[in-house]
Amino acid sequence: xxxxxxxxxxxxxxxxxxxxxxxxxxxxxxxxxxxxxxxxxxxxxxxxxxxxxxxxxxxxxxxxxxxxxxxxxxxxxxxxxxxxxxxxxxxxxxxxxxxxxxxxxxxxxxxx
Amino acid sequence: xxxxxxxxxxxxxxxxxxxxxxxxxxxxxxxxxxxxxxxxxxxxxxxxxxxxxxxxxxxxxxxxxxxxxxxxxxxxxxxxxxxxxxxxxxxxxxxxxxxxxxxxxxxxxxxxxx
Numbered sequence: 001x002x003x004x005x006x007x008x009x010x011x012x013x014x015x016x017x018x019x020x021x022x023x024x025x026x027x028x029x030x031x032x033x034x035x036x037x038x039x040x041x042x043x044x045x046x047x048x049x050x051x052x053x054x055x056x057x058x059x060x061x062x063x064x065x066x067x068x069x070x071x072x073x074x075x076x077x078x079x080x081x082x083x084x085x086x087x088x089x090x091x092x093x094x095x096x097x098x099x100x101x102x103x104x105x106x107x108x109x110x111x112x
Numbered sequence: 113x114x115x116x117x118x119x120x121x122x123x124x125x126x127x128x129x130x131x132x133x134x135x136x137x138x139x140x141x142x143x144x145x146x147x148x149x150x151x152x153x154x155x156x157x158x159x160x161x162x163x164x165x166x167x168x169x170x171x172x173x174x175x176x177x178x179x180x181x182x183x184x185x186x187x188x189x190x191x192x193x194x195x196x197x198x199x200x201x202x203x204x205x206x207x208x209x210x211x212x213x214x215x216x217x218x219x220x221x222x223x224x225x226x
Contacts, residue, residue, distance in 0.1 A: 032212035043217030102154030
């Protein structure tokens, strides 16, 4: 069974204080690892897909990396508008077709 | 493009009542799915569809029914609401094909069952 564990549960940063969010996973045959951002009262918004170990993707202040066991979402010089819950999900090659297994998320708060 | 549209945004039901959560997408996506989100738990798959006329069960299907008569619409029916179905429900879609395409989510329906 695919599993995703995210840490920490919550993170409070000051503006400009860089940090990383962790997503540890176990999956049979990784088809993709996804990062989403979720604002209160909204649906998850897609950020990145990573397909294989060693892959990296960047978007503004965010950079996602992938190893065989975990993924990191690095946030460089965050701003208050980066405050949100960040979700990690994996898609494996076995079991229910196209099922994503989600972690419980990291709640990020960036203060001035 | 509106993307994925869910209605209603909020709903309160009494135990035993039935209702339908609506989901529509205008991206011509073949794959559509329903998830529920509960505090302390990740999003969990309820039902999904890979195309019109085809549906299948996900991880937590009990108490829910779906049908897919068109590419655009994928309604979720609660047959007899129970307090355990209090949750936030998300509809999501993506293009058909091999895995790895990201899901596009609606903004959810917050359901309370008393």
